[in-house]
Amino acid sequence: MGFNPKDAIESVKDIAxxxxxxxADIVESAGYIIKGDVSDGVVGIVSSSMDIATHSVEKIKEIATGRDEDVDEIGG
Known part of the structure; x- marks a missing residue:
């Protein structure tokens, strides 16, 4: 399957x-830090940031390959 511009636009919208x-979760976690719960606040910010990054990478893989499968599974 090749690059599909329509699917790419939908994926970019999904990423956004x-x-x-x-x-919103990051802002909530920042509120924990302001209230003095630094540990939980930082954990929440890092977790939400990693979720954003992971989701974005998965969608970019879909855009690049034109499918929902992992790039590593091409041969199998």
Missing amino acids: TNAVERS
Whole structure:
């Protein structure tokens, strides 16, 4: 399967939507830090940031390969 511009646009929209939703979690975690719960706040920020990055990479793989499978599974 090749590159499909329509699917790419949908994937980019999905990446943006996910990032905005996770940003709310990051703001909430920042609130924990302000209230003095630094440990939980930092864990929440890192976790949400990693979720954004992971989701984005998965969607970019889909855009690049034109499918939902992992790039590593091409041969199998």
